[in-house]
Amino acid sequence: MKFSHILLIVATAVFGAGCSSIENSRDLANPKVSATTLAQQVCSLCHGIDGNSTNPNFPNLAAQQPTYFIAQLKAFRAHSRLDPQGVDQMWGLSRSLTDEQIKGLADYFSAKAPAPVPGATADAVAIAAGKGIFEKGIPEKGVTACSACHGPQAQGNEEAPRLAHQPVGYTVKQLTVFQRTEERHEESTMKAVAHELTRKNMEDVAAYLEEIPAQ
Helix, strand or coil, rough: CCCCHHHHHHHHHHHHHHHHHHHCCCCCCCCCCHHHHHHHHHHHHHHHHCCCCCCCCCCCCCCCCHHHHHHHHHHHCCCEEEEEEEHHHHHHHCCCCEEEEEEHHHHHHHCCCCCCCCCCCHHHHHHHHHHHHHHHHHHCCCEECCHHHHCCCCCCEECCCCCCCHHHHHHHHHHHHHHHHCCCCCCCCCCCCCCCHHHHHHHHHHHHHHHCCCC
């Protein structure tokens, strides 16, 4: 065998070993892969490496409440969160994650700084209407103010998720799930809140949350 061929074989072996190392792994079934590696090489494909997604179909995870994050990822893992996007995209990704990896992912993303949603286009009238609903609710319909659970700046509160700077499309989609389906049956509080909202109410609140200053 020629010496050049031997070098090629050795180089290939070294390169292959590097690609399959823990630090460069997308192996979701390997409990030894760190949460940081998974966050940067798997989760980042949809949610951004810093938890700020550039795709309005996916939620921002930056500064998300760790307790809420852990609960939702465990719900995906247990196949108890049934909204279609979760079923299609999160059931498979989460099924082999360990509790330690899930906690690590929560710690990773909760420590990231939130950023404005790129290309936000909501008008001032919609934002003002959404601000009113967020801060005061709709008393005549018995709709509670969103801020009562999610905080005055939509920063969240342990079990209640951070809503600030979520894309309009994602927020409206989740409110619709709460209102019209049993796909998130564990969220009884949100089902009651969303029950009386019109589509316009949802869009206004979502517009306000997308534009709210980062905290």
